[in-house]
Amino acid sequence: QLGDTVHWDRWLCDEGNSYKDFLYRVLLLGDHGVGKSSLAGIFGGVSNREESPGVDHYERTLTVDGEETTLVVMDTWEPDKLEEEDVMKKASAYLIVYSITDRSSFESASELRIRLRRLRQADDIPIILVGNKSDLVRSRDISIEEGRACAVMFDCKFIETSACLHHQVGELFQGVVRQIRLRRRHPPP
Numbered sequence: 675q676l677g678d679t680v681h682w683d684r685w686l687c688d689e690g691n692s693y694k695d696f697l698y699r700v701l702l703l704g705d706h707g708v709g710k711s712s713l714a715g716i717f718g719g720v721s722n723r724e725e726s727p728g729v730d731h732y733e734r735t736l737t738v739d740g741e742e743t744t745l746v747v748m749d750t751w752e753p754d755k756l757e758e759e760d761v762m763k764k765a766s767a768y769l770i771v772y773s774i775t776d777r778s779s780f781e782s783a784s785e786l787r788i789r790l791r792r793l794r795q796a797d798d799i800p801i802i803l804v805g806n807k808s809d810l811v812r813s814r815d816i817s818i819e820e821g822r823a824c825a826v827m828f829d830c831k832f833i834e835t836s837a838c839l840h841h842q843v844g845e846l847f848q849g850v851v852r853q854i855r856l857r858r859r860h861p862p863p
C-alpha cells in the first residue's frame with residue numbers, strides 16, 4: 675500500500691513561499707479496453723504486462739525540463755467510485771482515455787469530463803483527454819480534429835497515443851508533469 679506518510683494534497687507542502695516536490699497522484703479513467711493498463715504499464719517500465727498481474731499503481735520519478743517530479747499513476751478506475759473514494763476524488767491530475775476506434779468510449783470520455791467538473795468544481799486540476807490506439811489507422815472512427823475540438827470545448831489538454839507502439843506515451847506523462855507544475859507555481863490564494 676502507498677504510505678500514510680505521503681502528503682497527497684499538493685497544497686499541504688507549503689514551506690514559506692516555496693512548494694516542495696513530492697508525490698502527485700495521477701488517475702487513469704475511461705471505458706474498459708481503451709488501453710489504460712497498457713499506458714500505465716509503459717509508464718511503470720513493465721515490458722510484459724503478463725509478468726506483473728494485479729499491479730494497479732506505478733511510481734516513477736521523471737526528469738522534465740531539468741527538474742525531477744514523482745508521479746504515482748493509478749490504474750484503479752471503477753466507474754461507480756469516482757465520487758465515493760478519496761483516492762479517485764483527490765487525484766492531482768486525471769487522464770481521460772478513449773480509443774480512437776470506439777465512438778462509445780469517446781462519448782464516455784465526455785461524460786467523465788462532466789462528472790469531473792462537477793466533482794472538482796472549485797479546483798484547477800489538470801485533465802488530459804487521451805485518444806489511444808492511434809496505430810489503428812484503418813479502423814479510426816474519431817478524427818484528431820474531433821478529439822482536439824472536444825478538448826477545447828471541455829477546457830482540457832489533448833494528445834493521441836499508441837500504447838502498442840509506445841508512441842507519444844512519454845510525451846503524455848511529461849505533459850502531466852508540466853501541467854501540474856504550472857498550477858503549483860500559481861497556487862490558489
Ligand code: GDP
Pocket residue numbers: 704705706707708709710711712713806807808809810835836837838839
Ligand atoms: P484497459 O481495459 O483500459 O486497461 O485496456 P488494456 O490496456 O487492458 O487494453 C485493452 C486491449 O487493447 C489490449 O488487448 C491491448 O493490447 C490493446 N491496446 C491497448 N493500447 C493499444 C494501442 O495503442 N493500440 C492497439 N492496437 N491496441 C492497444
Ligand code: MG
Pocket residue numbers: 710711712749
Ligand atoms: Mg485495465
